[in-house]
Amino acid sequence: DAGITQSPRHKVTETGTPVTLRCHQTENHRYMYWYRQDPGHGLRLIHYSYGVKDTDKGEVSDGYSVSRSKTEDFLLTLESATSSQTSVYFCAISASGAGAGYTFGSGTRLTVV
């Protein structure tokens, strides 16, 4: 989607390895979010950021960490990938963070074998 890019788009990794997913935005939005999408669960919030170096945990944060060293980049790290982390990961951005809606990236399909 325009203004927000996720990389990689697809990744296969082995159990126990660290993995980093990148979200890059060109909209200068303050708020950024990482969600995972799984059948039957909808989208669940992993971590979010409300400014540079300001991050907090979401509903399903165990096994994940994030970093935001500059406005445009929000990194999601799986510290030691497990098969339960096989999922589609979406990054989203929001200008105001309240009642503004999100713009989502195109997602990263991660498979942990």
Place this chain on the structure above:
Amino acid sequence: QQQVKQSPQSLIVQKGGISIINCAYENTAFDYFPWYQQFPGKGPALLIAIRPDVSEKKEGRFTISFNKSAKQFSLHIMDSQPGDSATYFCAAEAGGTSYGKLTFGQGTILTVHP
């Protein structure tokens, strides 16, 4: 814990028919209710949204109905078209210092037959 429950899981409608997707929530602090549409291989996209101070919002063929006392809201797609075939998610956001965090429903796969 699923704070927003969405039904049905899947829905098949004939072209020209009405598609109805329902959501129920528990948290009375929710004060913003968007709907997202997702096509295969794409990220969800904001479709329409409502706040609880109104009971209905219409944008083209898409209407949200909101029942605050029942803590339910629904999406109606009038004159459904094959191009509407997608996955639909309802969501809810709590006011105050929620930082815009959304809680999503489980999703509904809509198929519109020609």
